[in-house]
Amino acid sequence: MPKITDTYANAYACCDQVLMETGKFPTIDAIKTRIGVNSPNTINNAIKAWTQAFAERQLDKQSRPDIPPCLLEGVEQIWKLAALEAEKIYSEKEVAFKNALAESQKTIEQQQKALMQLGVQVEELHADNGQLRTKICSADALNTEITQENKLRQEQIAALETQLISKEAHFLEQEAKWQERQEQDQQWFARRLQEEKTFIEQNWREKNQRQQEAIQSLTLSEESLRQTCVSLSRDHKKVTEELKTLQKTVDKKRRGVLKNKRFPKTF
Template sequence: MADDIYAKIRAAAQELLAEGVWPTVVEVRERLGTGSNTTINNTLKAWRKDFLARAAAANRRPEWPAALGAAFNAVWQQACQQAEDALADARREAFAERDALAEACTALEAEKNEEAQRVASLRLDLAATHQELAQAKAQAVLLSDELATLRTQLAALGAERDAAARRLADAQADAQARQAERDAQARVELAHARETAERREALAYERLEGLRIRLYEQVEDERRRMQEEKASAEDALRQMRREHGRLSDEWRERLAEREREIGRLDGQLLAAQQAGSEARSEAETAHQALAALQAAWQQLPERMTALAGTREEEGGVPTGAIVGLLEAAQQGLLTPKAGASGA
């Protein structure tokens, strides 16, 4: 097998020489496509010596003197040695260039590996960014759910307010009906009530005052409850605002390249703030309605007093009419209130 590679190297060198090309290690290796540089170099050295010896023998002329032939052989050997030295220099330059290319390839491979590591690191950072963005979206969904819960609670408060208004209207209608009935009964029993009119009148005033105080306390309790619920809703809204501010600052520092997503979250928060403003407006409207109701109840004694004066001018007996109006107001308002509470 070794003899075969040596023969191939010699044959390739002979072919190159026949083509007018002086055989070198690189050219022989390119011609063969295989073989180590050391084997090719050693085989070429032996082939060159044989070739030069054969050329010298073929070119030797017998008629030359021995001294001239020896001088020619010395010159020829020197020329061959110079050719060998030049070939060795060229080979060293080629090897140096090969080593430089190998080092450049190694550097490029290292740069490629570093670039691959940077790409992998960037991919990991991108995955982490996607995960953090998903968490931000989940936080936004939670804020939307809390806002929807607040809206539901405000709607329930509005329904309770409407129910209270209806109960109050029913109580007023019932009181008016009972007042009409008591007026008729008072006209019939007026003659029998004169001796106790003063006592019953004082008692009626006391009962009316107690009823007014109870109604005022109920209205005040309702107003305080509405204010507490409003304050609770506002606290929850402020908490959401603070949480949103904290999240916005954190994402703005860590994810500057996600400004558009943060802007979208800010838009959702603005919508939540607008919804909270609407809820506060509704609560303020309910408060104003309760205040108007309270004012109406505060004006009730004055209206009843005016009605008692009108009855006095028409019937000529003020005490019985006042007593009847006050009892009708007391029984008519307290009875529906108890029924409403039971319902």
């Protein structure tokens, strides 16, 4: 048995989806496109296992007596066998009866001719006539038996027709349940798609909101930095002016010192 991985499980589950959507058996390309994983060996093993399970389910359905196609085939075979058997028995009995009647008629004619020709053989002809009557009674009894057998066959056929009608009603009920289940599955898929759509839209809105908040935060940070730069520029300008003033003061003091060195004070 192949090792069951996430790819194998997803590919196996996707086989039913491919069959329902396309009406065809799954292929490696069809499964690969849906699960988004390119692993031909794993997908091929999953398809083989699914195909074997599908075939076993179909064989199991065919082996059960509640499957209408099998019942229809069996009823048709029984009907044909019953009709052939009845026709065969009736034909044989009919031929035998006609032969017996023909033979009896021929014998009667011969006896009548013999009676007309030989009056002395009247008793013998009466005996032969009695035998012929016995054969006719036997033929009548045989005809009655054939009629009863035919009636029994008709009753059996009627019972099979009643059973067939019951199975057809059961099949229609199962078909209605299957259609109802299919409609429920379709509604579930539609609801699931709507939920996925709502979830994606909500995630997008939340992401967009976070981006807007980040942009706003960056905008505030930029404004704060700009104000800081302005303040630093002002401080720099102020410090520069103070340095210039200080430089002027230093230069003035330096010139005073030089002047005093050139012209020293007298005491």
